[in-house]
Amino acid sequence: MLGVPFRPAVATGGGPLQRRVAQSAVARYGVAVVSVAVMVVLGLLLRPIVLAAGQLLLLAVLVTGWISGLRPALLAWGLATAAFAYHFTLPLDSVKVDPDQVPRLMIFALVAGFMATMSAARRRAEDLLRSARDELEARVRERTTELGESERRYRHIFDSTGVSIWEEDLSRVKQALDHLQARGVHDVGDYLAGHPEFVEHVIALVKIVDVNDASVALFEAGSKEELVVSLLRIFVPETRAAFRKAMTSLAEGRPFFQGESVVQTLKGQRLTVLFTVTFPRPPASFESVLVTVTDITDRKRAEYLTGHVFETSPDAVYIVGRDYRYQRVNAAFERRWRLPAQRIVGMRVDELAGTEPFEATYKPHLDRCFAGEEASFVGWFPTPAGRQYLAATYSPLRPDSQRVEAALAITRDLTDHARAAEALQQAQAELAHMTRVTTLGEMTASIAHEVNQPLAAIVADANASLNWLASATPDLDRVREALAAIVKDGHRAANVIQRIRQLVTRTAPQKARLDVNDVIRDVVPLIATEVRSHEVSLRLDLAVAVPPVVADRVQLQQVLINLVMNGMEAMTSIADRPRELVIRSRPHEGGQVLLAVEDAGVGIDPSSVSRLFTAFFTTKRDGMGMGLSISRSIIEAHGGRLWATSNARHGATFQFALPALR
Amino acid sequence: MPLPAWMMPLTEDRQRPMAKRDGRVVCIVDDDASLRRSLRNLLMSLGFRVETFASAEAFLESVHPDGVGCMVLDVRMAGMSGVDLLRHLAATGSPVPAIMLTAHTDDETRRRSLEAGAVAFLEKPVRSDALLAAVRTALSSA
Numbered sequence: 167m168l169g170v171p172f173r174p175a176v177a178t179g180g181g182p183l184q185r186r187v188a189q190s191a192v193a194r195y196g197v198a199v200v201s202v203a204v205m206v207v208l209g210l211l212l213r214p215i216v217l218a219a220g221q222l223l224l225l226a227v228l229v230t231g232w233i234s235g236l237r238p239a240l241l242a243w244g245l246a247t248a249a250f251a252y253h254f255t256l257p258l259d260s261v262k263v264d265p266d267q268v269p270r271l272m273i274f275a276l277v278a279g280f281m282a283t284m285s286a287a288r289r290r291a292e293d294l295l296r297s298a299r300d301e302l303e304a305r306v307r308e309r310t311t312e313l314g315e316s317e318r319r320y321r322h323i324f325d326s327t328g329v330s331i332w333e334e335d336l337s338r339v340k341q342a343l344d345h346l347q348a349r350g351v352h353d354v355g356d357y358l359a360g361h362p363e364f365v366e367h368v369i370a371l372v373k374i375v376d377v378n379d380a381s382v383a384l385f386e387a388g389s390k391e392e393l394v395v396s397l398l399r400i401f402v403p404e405t406r407a408a409f410r411k412a413m414t415s416l417a418e419g420r421p422f423f424q425g426e427s428v429v430q431t432l433k434g435q436r437l438t439v440l441f442t443v444t445f446p447r448p449p450a451s452f453e454s455v456l457v458t459v460t461d462i463t464d465r466k467r468a469e470y471l472t473g474h475v476f477e478t479s480p481d482a483v484y485i486v487g488r489d490y491r492y493q494r495v496n497a498a499f500e501r502r503w504r505l506p507a508q509r510i511v512g513m514r515v516d517e518l519a520g521t522e523p524f525e526a527t528y529k530p531h532l533d534r535c536f537a538g539e540e541a542s543f544v545g546w547f548p549t550p551a552g553r554q555y556l557a558a559t560y561s562p563l564r565p566d567s568q569r570v571e572a573a574l575a576i577t578r579d580l581t582d583h584a585r586a587a588e589a590l591q592q593a594q595a596e597l598a599h600m601t602r603v604t605t606l607g608e609m610t611a612s613i614a615h616e617v618n619q620p621l622a623a624i625v626a627d628a629n630a631s632l633n634w635l636a637s638a639t640p641d642l643d644r645v646r647e648a649l650a651a652i653v654k655d656g657h658r659a660a661n662v663i664q665r666i667r668q669l670v671t672r673t674a675p676q677k678a679r680l681d682v683n684d685v686i687r688d689v690v691p692l693i694a695t696e697v698r699s700h701e702v703s704l705r706l707d708l709a710v711a712v713p714p715v716v717a718d719r720v721q722l723q724q725v726l727i728n729l730v731m732n733g734m735e736a737m738t739s740i741a742d743r744p745r746e747l748v749i750r751s752r753p754h755e756g757g758q759v760l761l762a763v764e765d766a767g768v769g770i771d772p773s774s775v776s777r778l779f780t781a782f783f784t785t786k787r788d789g790m791g792m793g794l795s796i797s798r799s800i801i802e803a804h805g806g807r808l809w810a811t812s813n814a815r816h817g818a819t820f821q822f823a824l825p826a827l828r
Numbered sequence: 829m830p831l832p833a834w835m836m837p838l839t840e841d842r843q844r845p846m847a848k849r850d851g852r853v854v855c856i857v858d859d860d861a862s863l864r865r866s867l868r869n870l871l872m873s874l875g876f877r878v879e880t881f882a883s884a885e886a887f888l889e890s891v892h893p894d895g896v897g898c899m900v901l902d903v904r905m906a907g908m909s910g911v912d913l914l915r916h917l918a919a920t921g922s923p924v925p926a927i928m929l930t931a932h933t934d935d936e937t938r939r940r941s942l943e944a945g946a947v948a949f950l951e952k953p954v955r956s957d958a959l960l961a962a963v964r965t966a967l968s969s970a
Contacts, residue, residue, distance in 0.1 A: 611931075615931040618953065619862065625953040626863070626870040627866040651865060698906045
């Protein structure tokens with residue numbers, strides 16, 4: 167990479183003596199004094215042998231100039247010249263100088279002065295050089311630190327970024343492509359498409375210099391070394407198309423290439439990736455080209471799924487803008503309205519769905535959705551395919567901002583379900599009717615008795631009245647009394663017949679506001695005889711104030727008759743205790759009304775408790791096993807619940823709870 | 829539309845005052861108040877002395893069977909049934925001639941009633957002439 171070698175800083179400056187001396191003026195001038203003194207002593211020792219030993223003083227000047235610079239050198243020059251004049255010119259050891267010695271002294275002074283300036287100049291030059299070198303070294307150090315920092319930052323980005331980065335040497339690739347163009351190939355893309363073997367050759371020319379940690383992780387490699395071997399390890403056939411495009415961009419001198427492709431990990435996992443290549447500008451080197459690889463597999467999958475769900479959903483999915491115009495619709499929506507999407511997009515909802523449904527239903531719900539709420543509705547709506555029962559949900563769409571820009575609508579065609587539900591309801595009503603008729607059939611003897619009793623009384627009273635009227639002195643008071651009784655008994659018989667007719671007449675269930683106590687009182691006359699014949703004592707335990715319910719009167723009567731008949735039959739074999747049947751009404755928890763039938767019979771067999779309410783389950787010899795099953799479905803169709811519990815001592819309680827009208 | 833024959837009044841008996849009839853009491857035992865009252869009216873209009881009881885138990889509690897001319901009994905009643913009452917009286921050595929009334933005739937009940945000593949078995953609504961004949965028979969058999 168950028169590997170600028172780092173040279174560690176070394177200690178700079180002259181010799182240790184010079185550096186020490188340079189620090190103090192006293193030392194610098196001391197050098198002059200000491201060196202002159204030393205040379206004087208040395209010269210004096212040698213003087214008996216040779217008078218020229220005085221010239222050793224030149225050395226003192228030279229040394230001082232070299233060590234301490236110009237001014238101490240001038241001092242040394244003065245001292246040396248004085249010492250030379252005193253000790254080494256005739257007469258010796260005298261301040262006097264022979265006239266013939268003056269030239270010698272002058273030559274000495276001149277030479278010493280020259281040496282002082284030369285030595286000092288050399289010293290200064292050395293100093294300048296040294297400081298220049300020091301400065302250079304400092305700069306190099308600084309630059310090296312900067313480069314190191316830059317390199318470190320780059321490394322950090324390279325290694326710690328989540329994006330896979332590949333450093334590739336494309337110089338040989340560039341050469342090969344240049345060569346190709348030099349041979350006269352103008353359309354490199356075309357050429358590459360037609361020469362797969364050349365593409366393979368170019369792939370082999372790519373040298374992977376380095377990859378980052380994110381690449382190792384993305385491509386499921388154990389280490390960088392595993393990954394840098396060859397591009398072929400991550401290429402699948404589809405990758406070559408993108409590679410050809412990238413190479414074409416390179417050959418055409420584009421600065422940048424970006425493309426999507428499929429690659430594989432070292433473990434063979436296919437990835438959809440977005441990769442970018444930034445090419446150096448010629449004549450820059452192609453030795454270090456960075457390629458980034460971003461894994462967009464999940465995004466592509468999500469995009470695919472979203473698009474796929476949108477287009478293939480059996481539900482009509484569409485988007486409506488705040489202007490109530492369709493922005494996008496799917497295939498199911500096209501089918502529903504028998505129009506192509508191009509025609510629908512841009513239309514207002516009322517233009518397609520009709521003004522009346524728009525104003526009554528679509529618009530209010532769209533407005534709620536635009537206000538930020540989710541809105542749902544169901545209903546019958548006209549479509550070109552006829553009336554359809556549609557269930558719709560509008561969800562607010564806020565693509566960028568908090569403001570709802572559009573509504574996403576999903577509508578499901580529930581026409582078939584609605585028709586099936588209607589048919590089911592009808593079938594249930596018919597079944598309920600059938601079982602009502604069956605129950606009444608089982609009660610025929612009791613009902614006949616119930617009608618017969620008042621009729622018998624009427625006949626007897628009428629005969630008695632005729633007898634009285636035939637006497638010589640008719641007792642008209644008695645006759646009047648008997649006639650009043652006839653009227654009363656006539657009503658009583660008519661009443662029973664009317665109630666039976668209600669139960670037998672086949673009418674669609676009609677829900678109305680009801681008092682359950684009235685329902686109980688309606689049923690009592692119908693079951694009175696049955697109660698007597700089963701030698702059962704019936705007790706009504708009715709709450710004074712029960713909230714009203716909304717229910718079908720006949721169906722509730724049917725359920726109650728079923729429960730009463732069951733309760734009485736459960737007591738048929740009971741001889742050791744009173745056969746008491748209690749019908750109870752109570753306000754119930756959760757705003758409900760409870761109606762319970764409590765018997766003192768044999769109770770519920772634990773083994774059959776789970777099957778009690780299933781159709782065709784019966785413990786009776788001649789029972790159909792429909793009563794409790796029908797009863798439960800009737801109660802559930804009213805939004806209520808029917809269940810049975812065992813009593814603490816004897817028998818069982820069958821009860822149902824219905825939502826009270828608020 | 830003319831009334832059916834069974835609903836026609838008994839003209840031949842109408843003239844006979846109650847005092848001229850048997851002085852003994854006809855007891856009606858029926859748990860249906862309307863029927864009790866209307867049968868009482870009918871028998872009184874035919875000149876009989878009548879007492880009514882709402883149950884077999886009430887009859888046993890308040891009347892000594894020896895003073896009773898005959899009974900008109902509902903077969904099916906809450907508590908002790910008509911047949912049970914008949915059997916009870918026979919078992920205690922004081923049988924009373926009885927006319928059984930029923931809403932619907934079944935052979936088994938008829939057989940059991942006749943075995944227990946009933947003199948007649950009539951279906952409701954009871955024909956006036958049939959009741960008169962039965963009461964007469966019962967009273968004469970007592």
